[in-house]
Amino acid sequence: MLLIEIKPDICDFCGCCVGVCPEDAIELREARIDIIESRCTNCAKCVWCCPFEALLFHKPDKQAAPA
Amino acid sequence: MRERYDAIVVGAGPAGSTAARYAAREGVSVLLLEKDRDIGMPVRCGEAVSNRSLEELVAIDPRWIAATIRRFRLIAPDGGRVEPSLDGHGYVLERRIFDYDLARLAAEEGAEVLTKAYAGGLLREKGNVAGVTATVNGEERIFRGRVVVGADGVESRVGRWAGIDTTTHMRDMECCAQMTLTNAAPEPETCEFYFGREIAPHGYLWIFPKGNGIANVGVGISGEAAKKRSPLSRLREFVSRKFPAAGVLTTVAGGVPCAPTLPTIVKDNVLLVGDAAHQVNPISGGGITSGMIAGRMAGEAIAAALRSGDLSRLDEYPRAWEKRNGAKHRMYHKMKTAVYRIPDEALNSIARRMSRKPADRQTIWELFKTALADQPAIVWEMVKVFGLGGKV
Numbered sequence: 197m198l199l200i201e202i203k204p205d206i207c208d209f210c211g212c213c214v215g216v217c218p219e220d221a222i223e224l225r226e227a228r229i230d231i232i233e234s235r236c237t238n239c240a241k242c243v244w245c246c247p248f249e250a251l252l253f254h255k256p257d258k259q260a261a262p263a
Numbered sequence: 264m265r266e267r268y269d270a271i272v273v274g275a276g277p278a279g280s281t282a283a284r285y286a287a288r289e290g291v292s293v294l295l296l297e298k299d300r301d302i303g304m305p306v307r308c309g310e311a312v313s314n315r316s317l318e319e320l321v322a323i324d325p326r327w328i329a330a331t332i333r334r335f336r337l338i339a340p341d342g343g344r345v346e347p348s349l350d351g352h353g354y355v356l357e358r359r360i361f362d363y364d365l366a367r368l369a370a371e372e373g374a375e376v377l378t379k380a381y382a383g384g385l386l387r388e389k390g391n392v393a394g395v396t397a398t399v400n401g402e403e404r405i406f407r408g409r410v411v412v413g414a415d416g417v418e419s420r421v422g423r424w425a426g427i428d429t430t431t432h433m434r435d436m437e438c439c440a441q442m443t444l445t446n447a448a449p450e451p452e453t454c455e456f457y458f459g460r461e462i463a464p465h466g467y468l469w470i471f472p473k474g475n476g477i478a479n480v481g482v483g484i485s486g487e488a489a490k491k492r493s494p495l496s497r498l499r500e501f502v503s504r505k506f507p508a509a510g511v512l513t514t515v516a517g518g519v520p521c522a523p524t525l526p527t528i529v530k531d532n533v534l535l536v537g538d539a540a541h542q543v544n545p546i547s548g549g550g551i552t553s554g555m556i557a558g559r560m561a562g563e564a565i566a567a568a569l570r571s572g573d574l575s576r577l578d579e580y581p582r583a584w585e586k587r588n589g590a591k592h593r594m595y596h597k598m599k600t601a602v603y604r605i606p607d608e609a610l611n612s613i614a615r616r617m618s619r620k621p622a623d624r625q626t627i628w629e630l631f632k633t634a635l636a637d638q639p640a641i642v643w644e645m646v647k648v649f650g651l652g653g654k655v
Contacts, residue, residue: 245489
């Protein structure tokens with residue numbers, strides 16, 4: 197499950213997150229950014245390094261976890 | 264626009280355009296792809312270069328120069344100043360003109376330039392790299408080329424597609440935010456650098472004048488430091504305190520890989536240049552001219568390899584780079600790591616001692632000597648960082 201969310205209105209499309217992504221899981225075009233869910237491991241390096249705080253990490257909801 | 268070229272260059276920054284220019288001038292057919300609609304925009308850069316390194320690479324057009332720099336000022340956490348004398352002078356560029364002109368110089372040598380062209384992968388035939396796939400105006404295209412240059416900046420995805428691990432470690436990624444301010448009235452002809460745990464942990468804050476009261480004001484901190492507080496948040500606080508009356512013309516983000524050069528920069532007829540190859544000077548974070556040096560070396564190696572029909576000659580590029588900057592950048596990276604361990608009180612003390620020295624002894628070398636005399640612990644940090652622990 198993808199736990200990372202990009203806020204496209206805050207993102208500056210600079211590529212810092214792409215550079216630290218160990219899985220090549222981020223596609224960045226001129227003004228469009230997508231996380232490739234099948235590759236993302238939710239390591240959150242992209243979230244930490246973003247100069248503009250445009251990425252969010254949603255902690256998994258323990259109560260919602262399957263039994 | 265054809266479908267078949269000798270070389271495809273992905274990314275029209277200074278490194279890519281210079282590789283294209285030097286390959287094309289030797290008769291190589293080159294396609295230069297840029298994902299954005301404009302070359303040179305947006306500018307994600309402090310734009311400072313030294314005159315000598317730039318003069319070596321290109322005939323300088325005065326339209327590229329926003330301001331000339333004759334002084335460096337290093338500012339300690341407590342406000343203490345050191346002004347080491349400069350060997351030569353520097354410029355703050357207008358990169359939106361500069362980058363555009365470097366692409367033009369490549370085009371004048373015969374390279375074809377294509378903007379809004381997003382490379383999506385390498386084309387492989389019988390196991391060999393045979394070009395790139397790209398989206399151009401929403402259309403999937405194939406561009407064949409015997410050689411591919413990855414000049415795709417900090418993202419460095421071309422290298423990943425070739426099987427090179429180009430990921431930048433969080434401690435080496437300098438995460439940056441920069442504002443271009445008007446009504447800022449920065450100190451003329453002076454590049455200012457602020458250091459300290461509060462203002463710029465594992466990095467520095469810069470004020471570079473651009474003339475007419477305009478300044479590039481930015482901060483770069485490591486990915487690890489950015490985790491605690493973002494560069495933009497730090498920059499906003501500094502700007503509101505230091506430049507309350509300034510207007511903000513642009514605010515940009517950026518990532519700079521301040522690491523040693525990647526151990527592999529040529530693989531399967533794919534060459535990496537510039538930020539994509541981690542060729543930024545790791546201690547200053549400057550990458551314009553080092554990327555152009557690599558671009559020239561790569562362009563010349565491509566021409567030699569294709570002319571002789573022996574693609575193993577592409578290896579002349581990493582050999583030339585290693586000889587010129589490989590060991591130097593590895594040492595700068597170690598120095599950066601040691602410098603970032605110096606506590607704020609020690610930086611303050613070093614600055615105080617330096618400021619008491621006569622003007623003719625205000626040099627970078629003297630600064631280094633003062634740091635050692637004032638803070639012998641730094642020697643131990645250096646020893647640790649340089650991996651000499653076992654011998655001491």
